Amino acid sequence: MKKFLKKLPFLLLxxxxxxxxxxxxxxxxxxxxxxxxxxxxxxLVLIAYTQVPRHEDKHLKQDFLAVGFVxxxxxxxxxxxxxxxxxxxxxxxxxxxxxxYVPWLNRQSKLLNEVPASTYCGAFVGMSSPxxxxxxxxxxxxxxxxxxxxVFSKNIFRGFGGxxxxxxxxxxxxxxxxxxxxx
Amino acid sequence: xxxxILIITGAFAAVCTxxxxxxxxxxxxxxxxxxxxxxxxVFHFFPNLLPQPLNANIPIVFIGSSxxxxxxxSVVANYFVVAASGALFSLIYLNTSNFFTGYGGSLGTIxxxxxxxxxxxxxxxxxxxxxxxxLVLRKxxxxxxxx
Numbered sequence: 001m002k003k004f005l006k007k008l009p010f011l012l013l014x015x016x017x018x019x020x021x022x023x024x025x026x027x028x029x030x031x032x033x034x035x036x037x038x039x040x041x042x043x044l045v046l047i048a049y050t051q052v053p054r055h056e057d058k059h060l061k062q063d064f065l066a067v068g069f070v071x072x073x074x075x076x077x078x079x080x081x082x083x084x085x086x087x088x089x090x091x092x093x094x095x096x097x098x099x100x101y102v103p104w105l106n107r108q109s110k111l112l113n114e115v116p117a118s119t120y121c122g123a124f125v126g127m128s129s130p131x132x133x134x135x136x137x138x139x140x141x142x143x144x145x146x147x148x149x150x151v152f153s154k155n156i157f158r159g160f161g162g163x164x165x166x167x168x169x170x171x172x173x174x175x176x177x178x179x180x181x182x183x
Numbered sequence: 184x185x186x187x188i189l190i191i192t193g194a195f196a197a198v199c200t201x202x203x204x205x206x207x208x209x210x211x212x213x214x215x216x217x218x219x220x221x222x223x224x225v226f227h228f229f230p231n232l233l234p235q236p237l238n239a240n241i242p243i244v245f246i247g248s249s250x251x252x253x254x255x256x257s258v259v260a261n262y263f264v265v266a267a268s269g270a271l272f273s274l275i276y277l278n279t280s281n282f283f284t285g286y287g288g289s290l291g292t293i294x295x296x297x298x299x300x301x302x303x304x305x306x307x308x309x310x311x312x313x314x315x316x317x318l319v320l321r322k323x324x325x326x327x328x329x330x
């Protein structure tokens with residue numbers, strides 16, 4: 001059971017990648033060149049999964065504070081993106097730039113060193129378009145799920161570009177699915 | 184033509200972010216966010232700088248590709264690999280499905296996939312990761328040479 005729980009975040013991220021690639025595949029199934037392109041991507045990604053290193057750090061209670069920063073980053077980004085009408089790129093860039101200077105307040109603090117990554121992860125959730133994320137409640141819930149995913153995937157894909165984005169995608173996709181199923 | 188410009192933008196953004204992140208030691212978040220903010224602001228204040236489809240797409244490709252450059256130097260230590268991933272990011276972005284349009288984090292997912300593809304390419308694998316079979320073979324050859 002414990003072994004399965006350790007592997008769960010890894011499987012979840014693989015599932016997210018797979019659903020993204022499958023959506024690409026299904027949409028353009030009749031174009032041969034596209035089919036070959038995506039098939040090659042899937043094979044190479046599968047090879048790469050075997051080379052991803054794993055770490056064995058324990059989860060601390062402190063880590064769960066990161067969820068708060070994810071939610072904060074998401075809400076601020078969504079506000080700048082939709083209400084102020086700056087667009088997703090400027091909103092996420094501004095939030096990320098400000099967050100990256102937070103550790104300067106106290107360099108010894110471990111908590112403050114976690115702030116940039118988790119806030120930037122939240123910023124990706126806030127980049128959602130208003131067609132998908134209708135309200136702030138959606139963003140709050142999606143970023144909460146993304147925050148939990150971020151904490152549980154602490155030991156995998158460390159230092160990989162796009163890890164935070166995949167986690168944010170997971171939060172948004174799960175929330176959208178839940179709303180689609182139950183509301 | 185537009186596609187070529189976007190692919191070059193992707194490679195350029197990834198390499199710039201990686202340079203800021205690793206060489207200038209600004210950390211991944213600041214490298215990606217500050218560069219994207221600058222590019223986003225330029226295209227926000229000069230909306231007629233380039234023809235329309237490019238104007239809308241370049242900031243998005245730039246921020247997405249800069250996620251590729253957020254990779255740490257312990258995972259990828261080669262500028263060529265980063266540039267290839269950035270270019271691949273643009274290729275996947277151009278062929279992406281409409282199903283996930285507007286989902287936050289879909290750019291990050293593309294970045295992660297394109298990075299994993301270049302890591303999965305066998306001929307770009309790290310040199311110190313020699314397989315066991317190769318080591319045995321080398322031992323045999325060296326022993327024969329001594330005789």
